[in-house]
Amino acid sequence: MTETIVPKKIYFRVWGTLLILLAVTVGVAYIHLGWFNPAAAVGIAGIKALIIILYFMHVRYSPKVLWVFVSAGFVWLGMLFLWTLGDYLTRSYLPPPTIWPQ
Amino acid sequence: MSLIVEHQFDDYEQQQQATTLGMWGFLATEVLFFGGMFLGYTVYRLLYHAPFGEASRHLDVVLGAVNTGVLLCSSLTMALGVHEAQEGNRRMVMLFLAITAALGMIFLGIKFFEYYQKFEEHLIPGPHFMWNGADARHASLFFIFYFVMTGMHALHMVIGIGLMAILVFLTWRGKFSSVYFAPIELGGLYWHFVDIVWVFLFPLLYLVERSR
Amino acid sequence: MSTQLAIFTREHYLNVSYGWKSWLFTRDHKRIALLFLMTITFFFFLGGAFATMVRLELMTPQGDLFQAQTYNKLFSMHGIVMIFLFLIPSIPAVLGNFLVPIMIGARDLAFPRLNLLSWYLLVIGGVFTLWAIVAGGVDTGWTFYTPYSSLFSNTNVVLAVIGIFISGFSSILTGLNFIVTIHQMRAPGMTWFRLPLFIWSHYATAIIQVLGTPVVAITLLLVAVERVWRVGIFDPALGGDPILFQHLFWFYSHPAVYIMILPGMGVVSELITTHSHKQIFGYTFVAFSSLAIAIIGFAVWGHHMFVAGQSQYASLMFSILSFLVAIPSAIKVFNWTATLYKGSISYSAPMLYALGFIGLFTIGGLTGLFLATTAVDLHVTDTYFVVAHFHYIMVGGMVMAYLGGIHHWWPKISGKMYPEGWARLAALIVFIGFNLTFFPQFVLGYLGMPRRYYAYADEFQVLNVMSTAGASILAVGYVLPMVYLIWSLRYGESASANPWGATGLEWQIPSPPPTENFEETPIVEEPAYNYESYSRASV
Numbered sequence: 001m002t003e004t005i006v007p008k009k010i011y012f013r014v015w016g017t018l019l020i021l022l023a024v025t026v027g028v029a030y031i032h033l034g035w036f037n038p039a040a041a042v043g044i045a046g047i048k049a050l051i052i053i054l055y056f057m058h059v060r061y062s063p064k065v066l067w068v069f070v071s072a073g074f075v076w077l078g079m080l081f082l083w084t085l086g087d088y089l090t091r092s093y094l095p096p097p098t099i100w101p102q
Numbered sequence: 103m104s105l106i107v108e109h110q111f112d113d114y115e116q117q118q119q120a121t122t123l124g125m126w127g128f129l130a131t132e133v134l135f136f137g138g139m140f141l142g143y144t145v146y147r148l149l150y151h152a153p154f155g156e157a158s159r160h161l162d163v164v165l166g167a168v169n170t171g172v173l174l175c176s177s178l179t180m181a182l183g184v185h186e187a188q189e190g191n192r193r194m195v196m197l198f199l200a201i202t203a204a205l206g207m208i209f210l211g212i213k214f215f216e217y218y219q220k221f222e223e224h225l226i227p228g229p230h231f232m233w234n235g236a237d238a239r240h241a242s243l244f245f246i247f248y249f250v251m252t253g254m255h256a257l258h259m260v261i262g263i264g265l266m267a268i269l270v271f272l273t274w275r276g277k278f279s280s281v282y283f284a285p286i287e288l289g290g291l292y293w294h295f296v297d298i299v300w301v302f303l304f305p306l307l308y309l310v311e312r313s314r
Numbered sequence: 315m316s317t318q319l320a321i322f323t324r325e326h327y328l329n330v331s332y333g334w335k336s337w338l339f340t341r342d343h344k345r346i347a348l349l350f351l352m353t354i355t356f357f358f359f360l361g362g363a364f365a366t367m368v369r370l371e372l373m374t375p376q377g378d379l380f381q382a383q384t385y386n387k388l389f390s391m392h393g394i395v396m397i398f399l400f401l402i403p404s405i406p407a408v409l410g411n412f413l414v415p416i417m418i419g420a421r422d423l424a425f426p427r428l429n430l431l432s433w434y435l436l437v438i439g440g441v442f443t444l445w446a447i448v449a450g451g452v453d454t455g456w457t458f459y460t461p462y463s464s465l466f467s468n469t470n471v472v473l474a475v476i477g478i479f480i481s482g483f484s485s486i487l488t489g490l491n492f493i494v495t496i497h498q499m500r501a502p503g504m505t506w507f508r509l510p511l512f513i514w515s516h517y518a519t520a521i522i523q524v525l526g527t528p529v530v531a532i533t534l535l536l537v538a539v540e541r542v543w544r545v546g547i548f549d550p551a552l553g554g555d556p557i558l559f560q561h562l563f564w565f566y567s568h569p570a571v572y573i574m575i576l577p578g579m580g581v582v583s584e585l586i587t588t589h590s591h592k593q594i595f596g597y598t599f600v601a602f603s604s605l606a607i608a609i610i611g612f613a614v615w616g617h618h619m620f621v622a623g624q625s626q627y628a629s630l631m632f633s634i635l636s637f638l639v640a641i642p643s644a645i646k647v648f649n650w651t652a653t654l655y656k657g658s659i660s661y662s663a664p665m666l667y668a669l670g671f672i673g674l675f676t677i678g679g680l681t682g683l684f685l686a687t688t689a690v691d692l693h694v695t696d697t698y699f700v701v702a703h704f705h706y707i708m709v710g711g712m713v714m715a716y717l718g719g720i721h722h723w724w725p726k727i728s729g730k731m732y733p734e735g736w737a738r739l740a741a742l743i744v745f746i747g748f749n750l751t752f753f754p755q756f757v758l759g760y761l762g763m764p765r766r767y768y769a770y771a772d773e774f775q776v777l778n779v780m781s782t783a784g785a786s787i788l789a790v791g792y793v794l795p796m797v798y799l800i801w802s803l804r805y806g807e808s809a810s811a812n813p814w815g816a817t818g819l820e821w822q823i824p825s826p827p828p829t830e831n832f833e834e835t836p837i838v839e840e841p842a843y844n845y846e847s848y849s850r851a852s853v
Binding site for chain 1: 525
């Protein structure tokens with residue numbers, strides 16, 4: 001698919017970055033940061049996934065139509081998360097209707 | 103060594119692009135397939151944060167981190183294998199694909215050791231589940247998701263290792279060249295995807311509330 | 315007579331090879347389409363048999379024909395078979411498989427072997443479902459709500475779920491195949507905006523098949539895990555949430571209903587333009603409306619859960635979005651109507667089905683808006699109002715479009731003309747039977763008759779008897795085409811390449827087409843539906 005042959009040193013750089021990010025993930029988990037902990041965990045995982053997709057999976061060197069296919073799955077997953085969590089996180093906002101007094 | 107273009111395609115390039123698009127379409131379905139489990143896990147973690155945190159601390163971070171490292175290395179060797187395929191180096195392709203598969207097997211070995219540990223600690227959900235802390239029901243829920251999600255991932259790893267074995271065999275038989283190596287590339291896409299799933303599983307399952 | 319000889323001597327996809335191996339191992343998209351045709355026709359009549367038993371029971375207010383649990387099994391199996399084994403494959407797997415490559419000027423789909431695998435998966439999924447039926451069925455409803463399905467039901471849930479899981483992959487592979495084919499294999503000059511609208515609607519359907527089906531797959535798998543290992547994922551007693559099941563289930567199952575209408579809309583665009591011999595009104599709007607339905611359709615699933623216990627804010631959002639998703643459908647109806655205006659309309663059987671579709675789909679769609687309104691839905695949810703709504707769309711819409719498409723492309727597929735008189739009669743019988751079956755159900759629902767009950771209050775009997783009577787008429791309307799279409803294979807008039815004088819690449823090749831479809835790859839230079847209005851071009 002890719003006419004461009006990605007030089008090996010880019011692969012090694014990506015691999016190095018991935019291992020560093022792994023260390024950061026574990027390290028940050030042991031520091032108490034409240035709600036930022038899961039955000040950081042998912043965020044760093046997202047960065048790892050992104051560089052694997054762009055470089056190891058050659059998407060950076062691929063036609064734009066492929067970028068649409070790649071993002072579609074994640075965008076749709078986002079929709080699933082957004083509206084489902086939208087339900088769970090807003091359950092407490094409106095109190096149940098009060099019973100009309102007799 | 104010959105270039106096979108199937109009759110429905112006009113030329114090799116069209117076939118290449120079509121198969122790559124098709125593979126990514128399949129990977130999109132896998133994102134949603136695993137995604138459903140991730141959503142369930144997220145909902146329950148939101149609802150039952152404390153028991154999930156406590157349950158997560160029963161997982162072995164060292165083994166989980168090592169396993170993540172193993173898979174990241176296997177992604178490197180996979181990418182290098184595709185690189186060698188692009189250059190037409192048959193022996194190196196076989197070497198890198200075999201190392202990739204071996205790393206995958208190491209991953210599975212560590213995983214099954216972890217499962218065995220959980221069995222010894224009576225943390226497998228069901229009639230033999232024993233929980234010392236509060237809220238055993240919700241802790242059990244954590245472990246259900248742990249086993250189903252990592253189990254589904256492990257199943258995909260097994261398939262991936264099988265694919266690597268087939269690709270090594272076909273490479274050995276001389277089916278590929280620097281002009282035609284599409285199956286290796288597609289196999290690589292699958293392997294990297296399974297790695298990405300683990301990249302998300304590790305922090306979400308193992309690193310819930312480690313800062314206590 | 316000489317044209318009959320011409321068919322026997324000319325080689326085409328049906329006579330190029332004989333024997334069961336040439337069919338069961340075929341890679342020809344046209345033969346695979348026929349394999350699907352036979353499979354889904356079988357399941358259609360199986361689902362119809364379950365419906366017959368349901369309607370027989372409902373002739374009397376008491377539950378006297380079946381026991382309660384048996385009745386629950388009957389409507390459950392009716393839903394499962396009709397939805398997963400008939401409607402979801404129907405138009406895409408039969409007409410789509412046959413026509414998508416030809417309409418874009420290709421020799422076959424991108425992945426012919428995956429296409430054959432898709433058929434085998436439907437058959438295997440069907441076998442598991444049949445096994446579940448023979449072993450005693452399931453009584454959970456096609457919706458498998460937990461914790462009943464995961465814990466309490468004593469019926470063959472796991473078997474049924476395996477069947478649906480496998481047939482789901484059939485759907486995914488079809489979708490993948492169509493998307494890649496439409497992107498990559500259009501003939502020279504066949505730009506996106508010269509594509510027939512049939513292709514746009516199948517592309518939109520394929521998006522839903524690929525991105526939605528995996529979620530129901532994993533959800534049903536989790537239900538099976540819960541049943542087999544007796545652990546609680548959706549079990550409230552163990553802290554599980556049944557509403558989570560509903561979110562995951564409906565994330566697919568709502569878009570699934572768009573899988574079950576978009577292809578029909580694509581067919582109707584073809585039927586209306588051909589049989590009024592007129593350019594479609596507002597091509598771009600109709601094309602984009604298909605995409606809009608597919609995308610917005612993923613954001614409305616909570617309208618099945620207004621009374622389930624989800625947050626009121628979520629219900630609000632889902633309600634608004636459900637109103638929005640009606641707009642692209644309305645645009646299509648307006649554009650079809652505008653296409654008909656001043657067209658040279660011929661009341662052939664396909665046109666009768668298309669006209670029926672427009673009317674019945676409109677009623678179904680408008681009643682969907684009733685249901686999208688939370689205040690109304692509170693009263694009519696889980697009543698026959700909902701049942702009538704979705705049958706108007708799936709049967710009054712999709713099945714009519716399917717029959718219209720089968721008739722319209724029958725000459726191309728078989729090389730024979732169907733008998734027009736009988737076909738028109740059947741279309742009329744279907745229309746009358748359909749309305750008599752389902753319109754009373756709107757009234758019943760409004761009056762409060764709940765769905766999925768085998769007994770009802772005495773005052774509902776008249777309407778129920780009307781509905782059952784209508785169903786028997788509808789059955790006649792469905793059996794007739796089976797009879798005369800098979801008859802036409804032997805005794806029908808031979809069809810020319812373009813009996814309707816239609817535009818479109820499929821009408822430029824012989825009827826039936828050769829295996830490779832085109833002798834030379836066509837070069838497309840004209841927009842779609844390039845009819846001259848006010849005249850019928852000679853064939």
